Amino acid sequence: MLDILSAILKSVDYTIPIFCIRAMAFIIGFFLVATILANLFVPLYNLIFAKKYGYKIKFLIIFGMVFTKIGDKWKKILYNSSPLSAAIPMIDSNNIQKNYLEKEKQLAYSERFTKLFLSIIIFTLTLKPIIGFFKGESISIINLFFIGFSTGMIFHSINHIGISIYVYEKLYKGILSYIHSKTELLLNGESIENLDLKPIEELPYNSPSAMEKIYYYLFYSSYLLSLNKTEEMNKISLEMTDILMKNNTNIVNYLCNYLGYYWLVFYYSEIKTDKEKAEDFFKKIEPIIMNDEDSNAKRVLAYYYYRINNDAEKAKSLIEEGLSRIDNFSFGPDRALEKDLLLKLKNEII
16 A cells, blocks of 8 residues: 555656746745835835935834834834834924925825836846847746846836825825915914814815824814813814724824824823723823823823823923923924923922
């Protein structure tokens, strides 16, 4: 019996057909290597050129590893299984430029088209073996890999350009454009309480997406806070809670919405004290907020430690840290509101 089985095994040809190897070389270049480098190009380009457009990179994501800049050094603060890479641009308070939305768009498009240009250059280097193939010549496995890689880079570049067009030419024509116009007023010295913001239902924009709602509610919350309109804060905070509880799995969305988590930790600590919810949202954002050096993070933590943990000493320390960094936070009106909130809690503790 064993002899028969041995004879059968010896008769089987285990060699992999050469066309499978060639196909695998192309697939690895197109789907694997091109995807990795296309995703790496985005954060690295933004890291180098963001300052030129009036932005700074606060969070850097490299294949699920999240880094934040503390002082002059980058520190790893979080790991998520997401393979995505990204750089989250924030307005640089030391390099604020008027019409910042246009600058953000310019940064995005410059990265996209630079990547496409470099991809086309790489593709031209593979033209010779492609032309040879149509003339009946054989293509080596290494050349198939580079053909797959170069075409994959072009594919990703065009795809990212399409995404940018959708974001900036469609999404940013609605509520985000409205937020931008109001932010421009703040940059020109207008106070937050004089912005005359309306509830989202009264704005002339139909069916806003979850992302648009979060961005507007964050902007609107500062306005309501400056006027102490508690009832309206309750309404938007409850809806923000529902949105973020349903949309907190993707690492990029998570970081883009991190200020929403900041607000909810503050809201459930100070405005409508709910220990369970405050602790829940704090845990979701803990690795990020504990490593955030900005004044708004210190303010949220101060209220959380004082109201929820009854830790006055920790709260006082956080207040002093926040006040010491206030001159480097955001710009005029935002800075003034943060300072008022920090001093309000400081005076209460004293």
